[in-house]
Amino acid sequence: MxxxxxxxxxxxxxxxxxxxxxxxxxxxxxxxxxxxxxxxxxxxxxxxxxxxxxxxxxxxxxxxxxxxxxxxxxxxxxxxDVVVATGSHVAPLSLAPEYIVERAKVAGIVGMGGGAYPTHLKLTTGLPVDTVIVNGCESEPYLTCDARVLVEYRAEVDCGLQLAARAVGASRTLIANAHHGYPGGYEKTLVSEYCGHLVPTGQRPHHVGVIVINVQTARALHQAVCLGRPLLDRVVTVAGGAVGCPGNYLVPLGTEVGHVLKECATDVSKIAAVVLGGPMMGREAQLETTVEAWAGGVLALVPGEIHRPVDMPCIRCGDCLVACPAGLSARHLVLRPNPSLRDCTECGMCQYVCPAERPLVRLLRQAKAKIG
Missing domain, CATH: 2.40.50.100 (RNA polymerase II/Efflux pump adaptor protein, barrel-sandwich hybrid domain)
Incomplete structure (x- = not known):
């Protein structure tokens, strides 16, 4: 769909x-x-x-x-303030892998594509890795911040990619930015498409020798290692029908969403929902919510841009299974949580296609909590 x-x-x-x-x-x-x-x-x-x-x-x-x-x-x-730079691009091969990992750790770098998984842990899998992919697909509606970072800071992204490869000992690097529509950019799909590897159920790309990092994560790694700069801000797409001056903005972390929307000439009276992140995988927010490293968007949506689930009984149509990029049945997982839930990325496709308008993302999150 x-x-x-x-x-x-x-x-x-x-x-x-x-x-x-x-x-x-x-x-x-x-x-x-x-x-x-x-x-x-x-x-x-x-x-x-x-x-x-x-x-x-x-x-x-x-x-x-x-x-x-x-x-x-x-x-x-x-x-x-701009943290004083202590260098430019440092040759990755001149650095010890452990140094790169430590810099990522003390800089507070996390996955900036939505997952917020600590980057220093992603760079220390304990398994052989031969390929590092920067995920620039950014298929979520409204969001364009990563695309702009790729255009305007490509050299910094490339540097971060090479640093990540050095940290894990990978010989192959690439940037994936093909646009196939949502939910394009799903990690396991990228690994299959670009590397030809099938990631088994319950496993992650590093189990087949691949790690995937976000565009802005790669840039942050460059800044941490080459410039001595911790993760202090990120580029965010501000959009939605209530926003008077939509665009891509560099925003300090910890800034309240209400301030972001005010500076972008948002008509608060028109807002039906505020979302931190994208409309499919983001979370509904309040004006007092603060911008975090994982969030690529601040959206102020009007009534015509949202549709809230009403939770009617499941009609067993199977549409959720067909729509799921991981081939999961949301209906069955909600009823009987099992370890295959770990393959669910909460992309929202099941909820989007559900004719019964069930709040499947919320129900799946609750099911995940039951299995730990």
Whole structure:
């Protein structure tokens, strides 16, 4: 089934969003390394995961300013600044793989295509990897931020790709940016299409010697390794029928969605739903929600752009199975959760085609929670 793309910002150059007075980050489960009243510089560490946490989350301030609050969230008041660059492009072969992984870790880099999986863990699979793919397909409707990054910062993306390859010992690299419509860009499909490998059920691309990273993740890796710059911001597509000035904007992480929409001349009275991320895989947000590294969009949608599920009884039509890129039956997985749920990417295709208008994405998330 063809889904309308609504990619009206594809030719809009990246612009820097006017900054908000402050940025905010959740502190739950993290160890704070600052206190209220402390002065901070852009790039300075604010909080980190406990030592035993393998995900090793690092949160750095995108602002020069002061810490005005530490609980329940860390709030920094100030203004953004460009972290001083300490180099240009560094030859990947001159670096030890362990150094690249450590730089990714302390920079707080995560998957910026929606998954938010820590990049340092993706680069340390413990298995042989021969190919690294940068996923530039960006098939979600409305979103064009990755496409613009590829156009405007191609050299930085290429550098990040080579650094990732060095980290995992891969000899082959490529950028996949073919546009086949949504849900094109599904990782396992890319591995099959570009490498000829079938990723078995319950496994990931690294099990067949491939890792896949997002365009902006690759750029962030370049900045971390070559420039000493932590992950402080990202390019976001701001779009939707209520937005007066849609486009692709460089936004500091921790910026409230309400500020983003205000700066883009959004008519709040027209909003039927605010979405952080894309309309298929993103999450409904509030104006107080903050921009996170995984989110490629801030969408202010009007009534004609949304359709809320009503959850009528399943009619056993099988449309969810046909639509699923992983070949899963949403109906059966909701009723009887099993490990094949791990192949579900929550792309929303099952819900999109369901004639009973069931909230299948929410139900599948609940089913995943049952199997752990």
């Amino acid at each position: 063809k889904i309308k793309e609504h990619k009206h910002t594809a030719s809009d150059p990246i612009k820097r969003l006017a900054p908000s007075p402050s940025v905010r980050f959740g502190a739950k489960g993290l160890c704070l390394v600052v206190a209220a009243g402390d002065s901070v510089r852009a790039g300075q560490l604010l909080a980190v995961s406990p030592r035993e946490d393998r995900f090793a989350k690092h949160v750095c301030s995108p602002y020069n300013g002061s810490v005005v609050q530490i609980q329940p969230d860390v709030v920094v008041h100030g203004e953004p």
